[in-house]
Amino acid sequence: MKCLQTTASAAVSAAMGFALAGAAAAQELEFAGALEFSDEGTLFVGDNHQGAIYAFDMSEATAPEQVVPVNIGDIDVRLADVLGIPSSALAINDMAVHPISADIMISVSRIANFESAPAIIRITQAGAIEVLDLSTFEVQRQALDNFPDQETTFRPRGLGQMPPLTRDAAKGEIRLSSLAIMDIEFHEGELFVSGVAFDNFLSTLRRMPYPFTGAQSMASVEMYHISHDQYETRAPIRAMSIQEVDGRTQLIAAYTCSPIVLIDLEEIVDGAEISARTIMDYGNGQPLDMVEFNLGGEEMLFLTNNSRQPHVFPVSGFADATVWGPDDFPRGGQSDMSPLMPVGEFGTSIMFDGMSLQIAPLGDQLFVSLTRDLYTGNLNMDSNFNGFPNRLHNLVAEFDFPQYWAEQ
C-alpha cells in the first residue's frame, strides 16, 4: 500500500541494531514494513532489515455482511497497550485492509530498551485489536537481490547555515536500507516493489512472480524532477498504483517534492534503465499513500502527503498526458511560489481534517485512515466515506447552531 515513515522513533529504531525479541511466531521476520494484499488475501510484508518480502497466506477469511466503519481514538496508545509498551516506543510502518474480511492490518516496530521487534496487528470489523501470531499462517519468503547494506546512513543536512537540530542530525542515523522497500503492488500474479538498491543508480523497481519462484527482475529508474530541475536517480518511488492508461498497463508513481511519473509495465525488465515520464509536479512535500477507489463509476486515485492536502486524481486524466522535460522550463529549481508550479495538474486538492499518516480503502465505500488531529495531536483511526468533501462535519459551522435548525 505505501511507504515507511521516518519519524524520530523510526530514526531511533533504524539507528539501533534490530534484534528479535518476543513472539516466537515472528522468528524469521525481523522488520514489518510495507504491506500489500493480493486479491485472494495473501499479505505481503516488506522486511527492510533482511531485504526480503514475506507472503503470509491469510486467504481463509469470511466476508462480513456489510463493511462497517472502524473508529478508534488514540490508536497508537491502544496498539502500544497490546504490545506492552508506552506509545513513545511504537513506530507505525504501514497499513492494509484484508480484501475479504475487511480486517485492518498495521505493521509496527516495537522498540524495547536496545532492540526492536516486528509485529502485525489486526483490527477486526468489531474493533478488536490483536497481535497476529504469524506462525499460524503458511509463509513464503523471497530475498531481494542487491539489497543495500545495513551500515550506510543518510548524510544529515540542516537549514542553510543554521546549526542542525536534533531531528536534522538524527537523519544521519537512518539507514539507506530503510528506503529499500517503499511500496509493494500486487498485479495479476506479480509483485512490484519500489525502493533503493545498492548501486550508484539507487532508485529501483523490482518485479517478481507470486507464488515466489526465486526469479526477480530489477530495473533502475530515473526521472526529470521539475522543482529540483535535475534528473534524479537515487530518490525512490514513495507510492504507486498500477492502472490502464492509454490502453497500456502503466505504473503511476509519486516521488518526494512531488513529481508524478508514468512507467509502462513492459519497460520493467531485468537490467533496464528506465526514464520515467514526468507528467506532473504538484509542489514540495512527501507523498505517503496512493490508493485506488471508485467514485460514481469513475476510477480514482487518492494521494496523501505529509505536508500537503490529499490530492484526488481521476485515472482517465492520465490519458494523453504531456510529458515534461528540462526543455520545457527555464533553468533552475522551481519554488512553491513559481507561477509555473504546479504543472500538468489535473484532479483536485481536497479538504481533509487533520493529517493522514496511513490510509487504505475499507470496502468499496470507505477509507480507513490513521489521522493526526491538528488540535490534540492525537493519532486516531477514522473511517470516512470516500466522497468529498470528507470529514466536513468535524468543523464548526452554520449547521452546528440550534437556531439554524429552528429556522428550517
Next chain:
Amino acid sequence: MKRSPQILLLWAAFFATAALADEAVLTLPESAASAITLTVGEGSTDLSPEDILRVYVGAAAECCAGQSPIAGRYSVTDGVISFEPAFDFLEGYPYTVATWQGELAEFVVGSATTVAPPEVLAIYPSGPSLPENTLRFYIEFSVPMMPHRAEEFINLVDAQGRTDDQAFMSFTQELWDADRTTLTLLMDPGRIKRGVAQNLTLGPALEEEQSYLIVVDPGWPAANGLAVAPGFERPFSVGAALRNLPSAQAWEISTYEIGTREPISITFDRPFDRFQTLSSITIVEATTGTLIEGVASLGDDEQSWRFAPSQPWSAERLHLVVDARLEDVAGNNFRDTLDHTLETETRQIDEIIVPLTARP
C-alpha cells in the same frame, strides 16, 4: 483477603509472590521473558483465563480504564493459570496485573544494569599532563547514552573557571562507537594548527603550563532514558606541544622467551591514541606473516603496550608491525605531523616493521 502494607511492598519489589485470595497465589515475572502465574486451585468456573488474569502496561495508579491488556498466551494446568507475554517486558518499565477480583499488582523487571544510572568510566588520554596540541579525547560511559547531547553536557573549563565553548569541533553527527558507549571528542583543529583562522582569532584552546577541566555536567540520560549520569570532571595540566613524528626506533621493546607466554611490552616515546593503538600494532611470524593471536593492553597513560600471546611463543623470528597511520594524542602519525608547512615532505610508508628478539 485484604492486601496488607507488607504485601504491597512485596508487590512493588521484583520477584514478589503474594496471596490474592485465600487459595490464589500470584507469581510475578522474574525476568523480561518469564511468565506470570496465578494459582487458583482446582474447581469449576465460568470465567476464562483472560477474565481471571490480565496484564497491562503502565503503573497501577493509572490502570486500566480504556486500556487493552497486553498480548500473550494463556495456559491452564492443575489449577495454575500461566500468562506468557507475546513480547518481553520492557526492563525498568512498570506493568500491572489485574485479577478478576479487581486486585492490582504492579511490577518492574530489570537487571541492575538497565536501571542503574549511567556513569562516565574514564576520559582518555589519561595522563595527568597532556600536550598543548592534544587532538582527540574519548569519553567512555558505562552504558549506551542518548546521542546529540554532547554539546549541552561537555565543557572545557580553565583554571579560572572560564568555559571555552568553541574548544571542541561541532559536527552534525556525534562520533560514537557502535554500541554508543564511547564518544570521540575532537578539539577544533583550527585552534591547534598554527596560523589558520581560529588559531589566530581565538588562540589555542589549550595553553602550555595551564591547567583545565573537562566537565561532563550531571543529567545526561542513558539511551533508554531511564536514568541520568551524575557529573564527572577530568583535571589535567598542559605541557609542550608534540610537533615531531613518532619514532619506533625510540621505543623500548622487550625480548621474548620461546616456550613461555611471557608478554612482550613496549614503552613508547610518547602517549598514543588509545583506540587506534589497540588495533594498529600486531605481531606476526616473520617468514609467513601469520598473525600471532593474543591480548593487547595499554598502560602508563597510553605510553606503554603489552601483548600476551594465547599460545606460548614458538617462532624464532617475529616482527612487530605498526600501521603508519597510528596517531599520537596530537594526531601526528608516522607519515606526517598534523600541523606542518606545505613544504614538509611526508613519508610514503604503510607500516613500520621492527624485528623482535628471542631470548636464548
